[in-house]
Amino acid sequence: EVQMVASGGGLVQPGGSLRLSCAASGFTFNNHNMNWVRQTPGMGPEWVSYIRNTGEVMYYADSVKGRFTISRDNARDSLFLQMNSLRAEDTAIYYCARGFQNAFDMWGQGTMVTVSS
C-alpha cells in the first residue's frame, strides 16, 4: 500500500523557520518526481514545490521562491521542505504529493503549519 506520512508542522512566529518531512513507503520512491502542495481550509490547493526523481531539478511557486527549499533522500525514501522567513500567508496544511503525468496521483495526509505571533 502506498503511504506518505508528512510531519514537522506546528506553530511558528512570523520570520521563523520549519522543516517538513515526508516518509514514503509502498512504492519505488526514486522512480517518482515529488511535490509539496498546500491548502488553506475552505480554499483550493496551491502547488508549492517540485523535485525530480533524481533530485537534480527543483521548481518553486513564485510565492515561496527564495524562502523555501525542497530536497529528498532517496536512500531513506524521504522528501523534505525547508521553510524560512515564514509569513502569515504560509499558514496551511502541507501535503507531499507524488507526481504522475503532470498531475498528482497520491497525496500524504498533510501536516499543519500555522504562522502567527
Add this chain to the structure above:
Amino acid sequence: EIVLTQSPGTLSLSPGERASFSCRASQTVSSSNLAWYQQKPGQTPRLLIYGAYNRATDIPDRFSGSGSGADFTLTISRLEPEDFAVYYCQHYGSARWTFGQGTKVEVK
C-alpha cells in the same frame, strides 16, 4: 501564468442525476496537462482524470473528462451518494502547477 476558472461555484443535484461542470483556462492549454480531482471534507484530493480524458486508477467509468483548447468539462453520468464533494481542475505548464477554485456538488 495560466488562471483556471471553474463554474458553477455550487451545483445542487439529486442522486442519479447527471452532473457537468466547467474549467476554463485564461489561454489555450495542452489537453495532456489538464487534470481533475475530487475532495471530500477532511480528506486529501483524489486524482480522477489526467490528460483531460484519462481516468486514473480505480476511478469508476461514470466519471469522464472532455474538452480542448481553453474549455474543459468533467461529467458524472449518474451521481452516487459518495460523489457529493468538491471538484478541482489543475493545469501544468512552464514548471508551474495551478488549480481552479473548485465546484461544490451538493445534495439538492
